[in-house]
Amino acid sequence: MIIIFWFVFYIPINLLASDFPDIFGCFCEGGIITGRLESKDKVITIDGKRIRVSEEGDFIFAFGRKFKEAITISINGESKKYEIEDKTYKKEIIRGLPSRKVEPKKEDIKKIQSDQKKIKLTKTVGETKKLFGKTFLIPVDGRISGVYGSQRILNSKPRSTHKGIDIAAPKGTKIYAPSNGRIILIEEDMFFTGKTVIIDHGMGLISIFAHLNDIYIRPGQLVEKGMEVGEVGMSGRATGPHLHWGVYLENISVDPMALLKFKFTN
Numbered sequence: 231m232i233i234i235f236w237f238v239f240y241i242p243i244n245l246l247a248s249d250f251p252d253i254f255g256c257f258c259e260g261g262i263i264t265g266r267l268e269s270k271d272k273v274i275t276i277d278g279k280r281i282r283v284s285e286e287g288d289f290i291f292a293f294g295r296k297f298k299e300a301i302t303i304s305i306n307g308e309s310k311k312y313e314i315e316d317k318t319y320k321k322e323i324i325r326g327l328p329s330r331k332v333e334p335k336k337e338d339i340k341k342i343q344s345d346q347k348k349i350k351l352t353k354t355v356g357e358t359k360k361l362f363g364k365t366f367l368i369p370v371d372g373r374i375s376g377v378y379g380s381q382r383i384l385n386s387k388p389r390s391t392h393k394g395i396d397i398a399a400p401k402g403t404k405i406y407a408p409s410n411g412r413i414i415l416i417e418e419d420m421f422f423t424g425k426t427v428i429i430d431h432g433m434g435l436i437s438i439f440a441h442l443n444d445i446y447i448r449p450g451q452l453v454e455k456g457m458e459v460g461e462v463g464m465s466g467r468a469t470g471p472h473l474h475w476g477v478y479l480e481n482i483s484v485d486p487m488a489l490l491k492f493k494f495t496n
């Protein structure tokens with residue numbers, strides 16, 4: 231009797247069930263999406279490329295600054311197409327930087343390379359589990375003085391695009407952790423980013439904070455969303471006190487504003 235009951239009901243329910251979970255985030259350039267599969271054994275691909283799934287079944291994907299018009303997500307053979315919203319990027323002209331910070335001297339190159347190596351390492355050695363929660367908060371109460379993706383002209387010299395946002399606030403303004411994570415880098419004097427903090431939010435997602443005046447936390451420390459991590463300053467390459475907040479999913483630079491707008495699953 232029990233077996234018959236199971237057989238009659240199990241098959242139709244199973245046929246109707248879709249493997250597609252809710253996907254949260256922004257299908258836009260600079261955006262990031264995440265969701266949770268029923269189990270880590272499900273196979274998810276984006277445009278045919280398999281995406282890593284955490285032990286808990288979470289997946290995450292970032293589009294980067296320039297991305298194609300649409301993607302196809304497949305989960306266990308079921309496919310859906312999503313359009314990716316494109317963005318136009320501004321040109322930002324910044325004058326008055328110390329010339330050595332725009333055109334470094336020969337003796338600065340070694341320091342720059344060693345800084346870059348340390349930052350690069352944090353993009354690959356983090357926690358595979360998801361540490362971040364449902365929402366992100368803006369780490370500083372201030373004015374957005376620089377946006378993600380803009381083409382930068384520094385002291386009349388074209389430089390790389392802006393990989394983050396700038397939030398201008400008086401020196402000493404408190405900086406809060408935008409989401410849960412672990413502190414994986416603290417540096418007192420990097421050439422471009424000055425006093426620098428990197429938070430690992432898990433699953434390859436990191437936040438970098440640059441130009442700080444003071445740092446309150448230690449390497450390895452776990453931080454919760456909203457915890458004070460330091461103070462706004464203008465160390466490194468800066469014309470005034472502000473926080474540079476960069477977000478990366480492994481090597482892909484993400485727009486922090488896209489994180490702030492969305493609620494993620496848990």
Ligand SMILES: [Zn+2]
Pocket residue numbers: 376392394395396473474475
């Ligand atoms: Zn910046």
